[in-house]
Every structure is written in structure tokens, then in C-alpha cells.
Amino acid sequence: MRAQELQAALEALPAELIQRLTDRLEADPDMRVTVGHWHRCPMTIAGVDRFEIVEDGPEHRFASAWDRYASAASRLTWRYFPVISASAAKADVQALLRLANATLAARSGTGLPADEPVAVQ
Numbered sequence: 001m002r003a004q005e006l007q008a009a010l011e012a013l014p015a016e017l018i019q020r021l022t023d024r025l026e027a028d029p030d031m032r033v034t035v036g037h038w039h040r041c042p043m044t045i046a047g048v049d050r051f052e053i054v055e056d057g058p059e060h061r062f063a064s065a066w067d068r069y070a071s072a073a074s075r076l077t078w079r080y081f082p083v084i085s086a087s088a089a090k091a092d093v094q095a096l097l098r099l100a101n102a103t104l105a106a107r108s109g110t111g112l113p114a115d116e117p118v119a120v121q
Contacts, residue, residue, distance in 0.1 A: 003095070
């Protein structure tokens with residue numbers, strides 16, 4: 001369920017933002033990505049200024065979905081002792097990268113404008 005929520009939030013983002021995110025994650029496979037904090041979350045990695053986004057805009061909704069997704073994998077330290085900033089598991093970052101690339105591929109294969117949301121199967 002959380003993966004579907006992350007996918008839906010990702011699909012609402014503009015293609016250029018998704019492309020910047022995938023480019024930066026692919027350029028540095030060992031990049032530290034944070035959960036629960038804007039410092040190195042996917043949106044800041046993609047170049048979004050957290051002070052310039054709308055509270056309920058697609059970037060904010062994606063950041064929230066990412067936090068729920070990346071902290072969901074029964075991590076006892078997160079669950080019982082929340083920290084302000086934790087690093088996401090490498091598997092979660094790789095899953096995000098796969099979803100982002102699939103979203104971009106689906107958009108490019110439809111003939112629709114690149115920023116038109118398309119459901120990824």
C-alpha cells in the first residue's frame with residue numbers, strides 16, 4: 001500500500017523534477033537520502049527549495065509519501081525511538097529510483113506531454 005502511495009505521489013510530480021532526481025541518484029549510487037527530514041530528502045536532491053513549495057503541493061505530498069514509505073519497513077529504531085533525521089535504506093532508495101524511471105518511461109511511451117501524469121503498472 002505504501003509503495004502505491006509513493007508511486008501516486010511520484011506521478012503527480014513534473015517530469016523535469018523526476019528526471020533531476022533520477023540523474024542525481026544514478027550519478028551517486030551511495031548517496032545518503034534522509035527520511036523524516038528535508039536535509040537530503042529526494043525533493044532537495046532534485047533541487048527543490050523546501051521554503052518555496054506549497055504546503056499541499058505535489059512536492060510536499062511526495063516528501064510525505066517518501067517518509068512513510070522509507071520508514072515503514074519495520075525498523076524498530078524508527079518505530080520506537082524516532083529520530084529527527086535518519087538515512088533511508090539502500091533498498092528503499094533503489095525502489096524509488098526504479099519507480100521514478102518507470103514513471104518517466106511510461107510518460108515518454110504514451111505520446112502525452114512529459115508532465116502529464118500517467119499510471120505506472
